[in-house]
C-alpha cells in the first residue's frame with residue numbers, strides 16, 4: 764500500500780504487541796494491547812485500546828492517537844504518533860505516550876504521570 768494503514772499487528776522495541784482492528788469511516792478504531800513490561804508486580808493481561816486517526820485522503824503519513832485502559836492495574840496510557848512509510852513501503856509508527864497511575868492523594872499527583880516514546884513496526 765502506498766499509504767500507511769493502521770489495522771494489523773504491530774510490535775514495539777519493548778517487545779509489546781498490539782492488534783488494531785479495521786479503521787471505520789470516521790477514523791475510529793479499536794484493538795488489543797499486550798504490554799511486555801509493567802511498573803507493577805501485577806500479572807500482565809491483554810488490555811483494550813480505542814483510538815482515532817486523521818483521514819488519509821489528503822495525506823499518506825497519517826497521525827493518530829489511542830488510549831489503553833490497563834485491565835490489570837488502575838492506570839491508563841495515551842499514545843499519540845504518526846505513521847511513516849519508507850521508499851520500500853515499510854511502515855513505522857513513531858509515538859509518544861503518557862502513563863497515568865492512580866495515586867492515593869492529590870499530594871502525590873506530581874508523581875503520577877510518566878512519559879516516553881515507542882516505535883512500532885509491523886509483525887508479518
Ligand SMILES: O=C(CCCC[C@@H]1SC[C@@H]2NC(=O)N[C@@H]21)NCCc1cc([N+](=O)[O-])ccc1O
Nearest residue numbers: 779798800801802803833836837838840860864
Ligand atoms: O504498568 C502499568 C500498565 C502497563 C504500562 C505499560 C507501558 S505503556 C507505555 C510503555 N509502552 C509499552 O508497550 N509498555 C509501557 N501501569 C503501572 C502504573 C502503576 C505503577 C505503580 N508503581 O510504579 O508503583 C503502582 C501502581 C500503578 O498502577
